[in-house]
Amino acid sequence: MTRAIRIHETGGPEVMRVEDVETGAPAAGQVLVAQRAIGVNFIDVYHRTGLYPVALPAVIGQEAAGVVEAVGPDVADLRVGDRVAYVGALGAYAERRVVAADRVVPVPSAIGDDVAAAAMLKGMTARYLLKDTTRVGPDDTIVVHAAAGGTGQLLVQWAKHLGARVLGVVSSDAKAEIVRALGADDVVVTLRDDLVERAKRLTDGRGVSVVYDSVGRDTFGRSIACLRPRGMLVVFGQSSGPVPPIDLGVLARASLYLTRPTLFTYVAARADLLASAADVFDAIAGGILSVSVSNRLPLERAADAHRALESRATTGATILLPHGA
Ligand SMILES: NC(=O)c1ccc[n+]([C@@H]2O[C@H](COP(=O)([O-])OP(=O)(O)OC[C@H]3O[C@@H](n4cnc5c(N)ncnc54)[C@H](OP(=O)(O)O)[C@@H]3O)[C@@H](O)[C@H]2O)c1
Incomplete structure (x- = not known):
């Protein structure tokens, strides 16, 4: 079991409940990730309100960084203990979760968990918008x-x-x-x-x-x-x-x-996901991007994180910390 933020119906921030949910063991092509930091994105609000429908009940959230705790059969390129991050896999608002291994990327040692969770989805979005949707110069x-x-x-x-x-x-x-x-x-x-x-x-x-x-x-x-x-x-x-x-x-x-455009079309192929994440991590390590993690809240306060984001009270990125802020 793991602690998670789950919705049973769509609506305001109050529909997010702190619950214990089954994690299960990773099946073929999956890994179990012990999460250290979870990125909060506006798409999480769309999932919560029903603007983008998801099957209910649902643990919402699209990105996190953490450590591989177990690997399923057929997973060749990830090992227990690897530091990783992922985007585009519903279910991120949890302490631990099983996720498809082909959505997971390695996190370089120069990048902290907070920054990886804060910047991967948003950074890859900035990247494709400026370099792929059109080429800005x-x-x-x-x-x-x-x-x-x-x-x-x-x-x-x-x-x-x-x-x-x-x-x-x-x-x-x-x-x-x-x-x-x-x-x-x-x-x-x-x-x-x-x-x-x-x-x-x-x-x-x-x-x-x-x-x-x-x-x-x-x-x-x-x-x-x-x-x-x-x-x-x-x-x-x-x-x-x-x-x-x-x-x-x-x-x-x-x-x-x-x-x-949507990010998930641009990084649907694993090779594109890896290249895009590597470009973002390089940009952070090289000082091109300074990542402002302005808001850190414990996982249980996900509803407050949504309230702040929706009321335009935030600047920079918000992360949720499974083990307290
Ligand atoms: N298509 C993609 O691939 C993709 C990927 C990532 C994010 N996104 C989109 O990018 C946007 C930004 O996401 P984010 O997570 O980085 O959030 P964010 O920009 O940190 O927060 C939203 C900001 O939007 C502005 N805003 C203007 N009108 C608003 C309103 N009525 N209600 C709330 N905010 C309003 C506010 O800034 P001001 O107060 O300065 O106006 C607010 O701070 C979202 O729309 C998200 O869906 C799209």
């Missing part, structure tokens, strides 16, 4: 919404490293300070500043080449309006709610591109 000026958030901070830093000019968007002056310190060229505070006007001013009236929009419903229209001809809107999240159906004619204004 010195010719680009980009907009990053929720720039002080867990994923946003990594996007800002990596985009700067790739040579892009970055306009961050945040909801408060305190968050703006954080984003400026990460190297953003300019920061817009929503409700006070005009994002479209600022994006145009920064690009001599032309518009930006890429907008990374994880906010969704509240920002879609302004994001589209910021783009230069043939620019790309990357809607990769919906923290404010899903974008309603759109008229494709909005793209015809200037031959714009629109994509709605």
